[in-house]
Amino acid sequence: xxxxxxxxxxxxxxxxxxxxxxxxxxxxxxxxxxxxxxxxxxxxxxxxxxxxxxxxxxxxxxxxxxxxxxxxxxxxxxxxxxxxxxxxxxxxxxxxxxxxxxxxxxxxxxxxxxxxxxxxxxxxxxxxxxxxxxxxxxxxxxxxxxxxxxxxxxxxxxxxxxxxxxxxxxxxxxxxxxxxxxxxxxxxxxxxxx
Numbered sequence: 633x634x635x636x637x638x639x640x641x642x643x644x645x646x647x648x649x650x651x652x653x654x655x656x657x658x659x660x661x662x663x664x665x666x667x668x669x670x671x672x673x674x675x676x677x678x679x680x681x682x683x684x685x686x687x688x689x690x691x692x693x694x695x696x697x698x699x700x701x702x703x704x705x706x707x708x709x710x711x712x713x714x715x716x717x718x719x720x721x722x723x724x725x726x727x728x729x730x731x732x733x734x735x736x737x738x739x740x741x742x743x744x745x746x747x748x749x750x751x752x753x754x755x756x757x758x759x760x761x762x763x764x765x766x767x768x769x770x771x772x773x774x775x776x777x778x779x780x781x782x783x784x785x786x787x788x789x790x791x792x793x794x795x796x797x798x799x800x801x802x803x804x805x806x807x808x809x810x811x812x813x814x815x816x817x818x819x820x821x822x823x824x825x826x
Contacts, residue, residue, distance in 0.1 A: 645691035645756035645776040649684045650727070654720055655697045656683050658705055670700035685727075688754060691776055698791075699784030708783075710790040717794020724748075725802060733802055738825065739763055741803040742771055742796060749773070767806070768824040771796055774817055786812075789819045796823050 659667060659679050667676070675693045683689075706712040725733060732748055734740035739761070746759040756776035763769050773792065775785060793810040800808040806825035813820045 646688040646754040647691050647694045648752050648754070649687035649689060650724070651752050652678070652683055652689055652694055652697065653685060654716075654723065655694075655701050658701050659697070662705065665704040667700055667704065670703060671696055675700075691753065691756065695784055695788075698788055702784060702787040706787070710787060713787050713790045714794040714797075717791035717796075718798040719794075720791065721795040721798040721802075725799075729802075732799070736804050738767075738800040738803040738806070738808075738823075739769060741799050742769060742823075745796070745799055746771070764822070765824075767826065768822070771810075771821040771823065773819045773821075775819070785819075786814070789814075789821075792819075793821050796821050800825050 656679050659665075667679075671679070674690070675696050678689055678693055679697070702708065702713060706716070728748060732741060732744045734744065742761045746761050749757055749759045753776070758774045760772045761769055762772075771792075773789070775788075789812050793812050796810045797808045800806055800823060804825075808823050808825035810821040810823040813822065
């Protein structure tokens with residue numbers, strides 16, 4: 633089992649614009665929703681500005697923006713968020729597929745995915761992958777510490793579960809289900825496929 637070092641403060645962590653772009657598009661195309669209920673002026677400045685895939689943005693804004701989309705668009709439904717994870721990873725693989733996907737090898741694909749998190753979350757969000765059997769693995773995330781809403785973090789983790797499922801499917805065509813477990817301070821995803 634992987635052990636993680638001291639977790640970074642969420643206030644010190646940045647995210648790449650790559651992980652924000654889909655959320656920003658959703659908010660911009662749904663201006664009638666109650667975004668101000670969830671977002672502060674700093675967040676709205678990001679949403680209304682030019683979000684660059686290569687840009688770096690505050691992790692806390694990312695958390696609030698994701699939580700707002702969860703509440704206003706997904707209506708608090710975790711399975712909807714899981715589906716968004718499938719959609720998100722398909723788009724990411726158009727950009728990062730050659731660096732992440734290993735055809736026929738879900739283990740190597742998810743292992744490379746753990747490295748992708750280091751690109752997307754700058755200064756925090758440790759990840760690991762461990763093989764549990766011929767067609768079973770555990771993926772772990774220790775998200776940055778403090779200041780996050782439990783509900784928002786759980787929603788994001790269901791999105792990650794969808795990402796893992798989609799990556800395994802893209803790697804070998806298998807149908808997969810990733811179960812989500814919170815073992816503070818780590819989130820674990822047990823993925824098994826046929």
